[in-house]
Amino acid sequence: MKRNQSRIGRWIVAVLALGALGVVFANLLIDNMPKGEVQKVKGYSPWETETVEVMESLPLQDGGRIKPFSTYAGFKMLGLHGARSMKIEGENGEIFKIKPTEWLMDSLFRPELAIDMPTFRVDNSKVLEAIDVKVKGRRDRYSYSEIEPGRDKLIELAKSYEPIEKNDRDPVQQQTIDLAYNFRNYESLLAYFGFARSGITLHGSGGKAGEDRRADFSAVMTTAPQLRNEISRTQQEGRNIDERLQLLLQQVLDGANFSKFGLFILPPKSSTDEDWLSAGNAIMSVMTMESKDPELAIDDIKSLETAVRSVASGEKEFRKHLNEFKDRVEKRAQSRGELKHIDTEVSYFKKDYFLNALIFFLIGAICALAMWAFGQTKAGKAFSWVTLGFSAIGAGYCVTAIVIRCMIMQRPPVGNLYDTVIFIATAGVIFSLLVEWMTRRRFALGLAPILGTALIILARRYEVGDAGDHMDPLVAVLDSNFWLATHVITISLGYSAGLLAAMLSCGYVLVRGLNLDGENKDFRRALTKAVYGCICLTVFLSLVGTVLGGIWANYSWGRFWGWDPKENGALMIVLWTLAILHARLGGLIKDWGLHLASLFTACVVAFSWWHVNFLGVGLHNYGFTAGKGTIWLFYATMLVFIIFGAIAMLVEKARKAGSASAGDAEQVKALEA
Known part of the structure; x- marks a missing residue:
């Protein structure tokens, strides 16, 4: 009877979870695809x-x-x-x-x-x-x-x-x-x-009846020394600048201002000059006589003018001149050693590794729900292998993407909040598969694609919200490959272990509270050991990472500890997980207590990892701060699991107490008889 009840319960939970997954994706599509006709x-x-x-x-x-x-x-x-x-x-x-x-x-x-x-x-x-x-x-x-x-x-x-x-x-x-x-x-x-499309109108050049001629910006730039001399002579003589010259200079200024920002596509010839120039910068540097190589700047502008105007002559002609301009730029960039990873980056965004990983994780999550629903049947075992395959492929895509990002960025994988999401997602999936390898209970295996799906969706949502290139160089205080590879990675792995412990406990509370395992004590014991191990890993990584962070802070800011919100968050993780382990070793909490405490660990981790960025204070206040609603929703979800677990624990204790009382009453009756 209990076995049938647990089987029905597993199917109900699987269907509800699938429905919840569908709601998440429906909202995601609605949010990213506003209504309206094409x-x-x-x-x-x-x-x-x-x-x-x-x-x-x-x-x-x-x-x-x-x-x-x-x-x-x-x-x-x-x-x-x-x-x-x-x-x-x-x-x-x-x-x-x-x-x-x-x-x-x-x-x-x-x-x-x-x-x-x-x-x-x-x-x-x-x-x-x-x-x-x-x-x-x-x-x-x-x-x-x-x-x-x-x-x-x-x-x-x-x-x-x-x-x-x-x-x-x-x-x-x-x-x-x-x-x-x-x-x-x-x-x-x-x-x-x-500037390339319209050129400059030479007012008065057509006479009284004729149409004024037009000149290219590059042609006007060649006359910059003469124009400067004319302006200086006019000022020395106390005369007003000729109106036609004023109109010409105003057109130059307007054209340069329009093309001053946005595209910095002109590399300087000298390797000592770090900043590339926009078209507007190049025009003004020549006109103000500040250019180190005016002939090069003039040729660059002329090449751009030719390419832009050739659009009207057909795409083949445009492509020809575009290639010519690109060759000019690439030769200079190559000589400066700045073309190493251009093609790699183009390929990286084209292949969209994380989207592919999301697809495999999503299919794996659906298969995981089917695996849990079918239980120990042949179908359940078949789905477990399929889940493993899709989870492993998704993790492989993530690892490949992170390695390529490291090559492009020339730094370790974690340097900003977006990096932490994809790194923690990858680490969480790998940790889950390792736990499955050690326990062989299929539960951690099922969590792997679900955790991967949730975090990759989070990464994509925040990428849209922030709309910033997260491979750009870091702020100076973070620009240290040694500390990024030690402190930041260690702390991030600690976050991943803590979140995995909480997710395993979510499963434990759900399974035991709804009796989905048919009161399988071996299963519950294995899950409890897995959570205990993850908590141990969390405290170890968080403690080591916090100490390394203090050493880095002492090196960068001249103090080991400053009660910064991020530092306080890391300390909270260490103290909370230590409290859990001591309470467990001291017998103050049993299985239920361990899992309820593990659920709260997710809130502590989320605060240290994400929430401190909303406070707007502290030296660690980096990155985007979108998604305040999401973090509160996460807290609310964990609170629901904690309340449900507490109620289930009390109900179970009451039922056992009732059973014990009934047993005592029967013994008394037997003795009286």
Whole structure:
């Protein structure tokens, strides 16, 4: 009877867990795919694959490092659009899927088409209502041309909200500021190559009846010494600068300002100069006579002008001139030793290792639920092997991705909060498989893909929320490969072990509370030993990591300990896990007590790992701080498990006490008889 009850219970829990997994993915899809029809872009035709391949590996400098154009485009699109792809409808109703490189190429080289693409994600329609822009749905995506009528009001509102402290702004005020910032940034991209497309009008050159001639920026740059001399002579003589010269200089200044930010695609010739130049920087450096190599800068601008203008002559011609410009850039970058990992990075983002890992973990999680539902039957054993296979492949994808990231970054794998998520996900899956290898109870095996799925989803959500390139160089105080490889990795492994212990305890509480194991004491004993071992590993890694962190702090900041929130969080993990182990050894807590305490360990770990970043204080306050709601949801979930476990423990004790009382009563009756 008990066996049948446990089998039915396992199926019920498996179905409920599958439903919960479905709800999570439904919300994820809704959050990342706002409603609305596919945007129609009149006259749109996609770029040819050969052209895109040339452009995506063009090196540029951004975020303190040299990266491919495709990486820059990916995070720029993620920040504005909220995804790394968009769908648009062409002239004949054909649907095109646009990736980041193509999108940014359109923005730079075909702005007349780009302004109609759904570039901006707007999560609250009230932002657009406030600037009198026609609203689609509550959450949707809009093109530049749709928002442009309310541009001035948007900028005005954003300026009025900026004096308000960030923590005091309501969501609409903050999103208005964000949209205005994104809108202005995108305008700089649309206008970046304006200097190449329009050139400079030479006012008065056509005479009274003729049309004024136009000159290239590169041609005007060659006359910079003469222009400077003319300006100096005019000032010395006390005369006003000629109006035509003023108009020319104003056009130069405007063109340079539009292309001053965004794309730093011109490497300096000297290896001692670290900073690459934008087109605007190159123009102004020549015009102000500050350029170390004006001829090189002029040739760079001329090459850009030729490439940009050739778009109108057809894609084959454009690709030819684009290749010529790329060769110029790559030769200089190669001589500076800055092209080592460009192709590797292009390939890394194309293959999307973590998305593939998520797919395998998800399938593995579904198979794990089936494995638990079928129990010890042949079907259950078959599903256990399938779960193992998918979990191992998913972990392999994660390890491969982390190794490639280390090669590109030239540092150990963990340096920011995004790094910790993917590292802890990988370590958690591997730890789970090791626990399964030691216990052979299938429970840790089932947790492996579920833990991997949850954390990879978390990583992808925060990547969208932060929209920052997490392979960029670290702040100076963190830029130490030795300490990153010792302190940070050790602490992160401690987080992973602590979270795994809590997840195992979640399973224990659920299984024992609902009697899903048919009161299998061997199973419960094995699970308790696994949790105890994970707690031991957590305290060891956290203690060693905390001491190493103190030594690093003494080296960097001149003190071993400063009661920083991050330091306090690490100390909390050590003290809490030590308390658990001492209570267990002293007999103060039994199996139930160990698992309930282990559940609270997850809250302590989450606070130290993630929550301290929301406090806004301390020397460890690095990285993005999105997702406050998620952390409170996590705390609430763990609290529910703790309350459920406590109730189940009391019910079990009451039932045993009742059984013992009934047994005593029967013995008394037998003696009386």
